[in-house]
Amino acid sequence: MKYITNKNLKWYATKILSNLNLSIIILLIISTISIIGTIIEQDQNMNYYQLHYPIKSGIAEQINWKIIINLGLDHIYATWWFILLLVLFFCSLITCTLSRQLPGLKNARTWKFVPHTDKTRCLLYSDLFKIKSLANIICSLNLKYYYVFHKKNQIYAYKGLIGRIAPVFVHISIVLTLTGSMIGFFSGFTIQQMVPKGEIFHIQNTIKSGTQSSLPLNILGKIENFYIDYNSDNSIKQFYSSIVIIDFYGQNIKKETIFVNHPLKFHGITVYQTDWQINSLRIKIGQHSIQKKVNKTKLGNNSIWFTNIPISSIDQIFLIITNLKNTILIYNSNGELINTINTNETIQINKQLFTITEIMTSTGLQIKADPGLQFVYIGFFILMISATVSYLSYSQIWISGIFCIKQELKVTGTTNRAKLSFEEDLRYIIKTYNQFSIKAYNYLINIIHL
Template sequence: MRRLAGLLSDLRLAIVLLLLVALASAIGTAIPQGDPPASYIDAYTETPWLGLLSGDQVLQLQLDHVYSSGWFLALLAWLGLALILCSWRRQWPALQAACQWIDYKTPRQLSKLSIAETVACENADDSLQRLSSLLRSRGWQLNSQDGRLAARKGLAGRVGPLLVHTGLVLLMLGAVWGALAGHRLERFLAPGRSLDLLNRLGDNQVTITLKDFQIERDAAGRPEQFRSALELEGRQQSQVSEISVNHPLRYRGITIYQADWSLATITLQIGKSPELELPLQTFPQLGEQVWGLVLPTRPDGSEPVLLSLETEEGPVQIFDGNGERLALLRPGGEPGDVKGLPLRVASVLPASGLLLKRDPGVPLVYLGFAVTLLGGGLSLIATRQVWAIANDRQLHVGGLCNRNLTAFAVELPLILQEVQQG
């Protein structure tokens, strides 16, 4: 059992596991996550990912949901166990040992330390007292004995590695919690439409209503920014907030992102008929972002025409069954003749693509990051220790430092020079 614990707490194993987790995260970033299985088969069957993996292999290896896959969660669990064992077997005993005072009683013991010097002085006890006062004035902790002195500084640096391990474990726990208990929902909403979010008991938790949606475009007509004005109605409160790309909204544990846009409906007037609001659908075979609908021009449903458009500003192109363009209409413009019928496009209604995520592990992840950063900062603090023994007319001094020993080897003789100068 001890041998297994020693193997799991090996620093080299933890480094390998960290590299594997980083590689898996890179794969999860490169491959779109959470899409329908058919999309991976269509995307990677003819052109395998990196020339290696087909769509079926991507699905078999669970690369379509890396962060919630069994093998990724197993990696995190293994790494977390390795860090816990390393902290328990090494970092915690090291911290306990650093908190205990070591009492060297003979000059011979001091001579074996990394830094050791012997200073001749007329009164060794007075020199020891001056060294004690000097170190205390510079923030050192002291433990004095009769004719002996132990001092240390930077003990907080010993806490750093333990905090780093603790922060990493908290971060991984938060990631696993979010992957297993989190929820993700993507919906398109047209202005005036609402979306009800229910809790596990089926009760309405919040109603999200899209009050307004705007698409900001550049001079060439390309979309630059999307903005949605949302009204959120809970049981006891209501608020109106705006979201845009890179500026999400957080509400009662739910994060709402501005993710995409689409075209929802087109309003048409045929002759002197009332305006008809008809839903639009995508036509991937015509282009990446092409919407439209098939509209019959005769009462019996014959002689249909295809209306297609790429933006809410138009133009709306109308084609017959042979692919010949019959008309080009602008939303809000004049009607056009389509197979003997006057057809007018009154308006086109865009839809906002909202991504809603609930991740209960986010606070734990943030806490893990904070603890890791704090531990990393404390780890930079060097822990320095000094021992001194007054013996006859000599002051024997020895020192240890766990970081930047060269600088401490320069600092300690300077301190002794100040002691000699009184």
């Protein structure tokens, strides 16, 4: 009795999980949650949500920072309930594929000879015409790329079986995509770093990591150069970082210049160019060298960097940087432009030789590792192909001969989509059959006359 109960329980669970409506409902819930995740900013600090989602504001005064934090809406894709939904959707697809799709595919390949007296089948098309030759109708079906099976006075033909295979691969592609996403979630990591030009860096400053992830401590990098290309209107066209991957012995392993949408890839790690900043100026005054930090501010839509240098007990000058074209503007205490200077150019200010030797910059890098990314790419590739192929019609045709009474053929057929095209196919087959019959008849008449 216990065995029967367990068996029934497994069957009932399989029946529920393989239900198409359940899969669609779960998919809609996942899609809705993903939309919420694009509306509410993810992975921000508490102060950000308190500022943008105060208690007495939001949509109908219902969405505030407390609700966002308590429900995990600030990191939706890492919450236990969202992962549970993905696992449930994964199990539903696997169960549906094994219990419905694969048996249905096997059934579609089975020869299905039915007698012309079968009234139980719901058929799309039916016709009756005089028979001359079974060989002619088989040839007509072959011309329309049907697979034909002949037994006595019955013919069964089908085409478009790949249209029945495609849904199986749609499920497989989604399963692969979900598998890759889960592998990336548990084993991947994301790192943000600002690295000064000329400095060596190692992988640190993790902002997101999976429970099973580990940082590769044996990888070092060096920013050999950083530069910016400008448009004619002084707007930024692109910025570049020349990166060298080195080992612990100081040997160069790989060198590449990265820019936006052109990352460096090395041993499963991808280094993206994300941002940049000006850190300080290296200045030589007389025989002494100093390093002066610069501050950033906005002037309209443009960013500028500035710092001040005392030149006497009461006076000071301001150095203004607007871009990395090596030109620095010099203003006095009254806000008047008194000079412009290029890097490594020497001028005299207050009887002192003044040289800006370097504009010191940092490049912003995002370093990511996602071991499941290949599965995601393969899944989406299979999904695009299989989703397209799934629109092909699966069509079946039955032909039964009534030889003893009227010497007639009964043609019946059905298809799962493109019904008008299928009816046109059947009319073409019958027309071709009639043409073959006329040609055969004329050929026999000519032989008789000879």
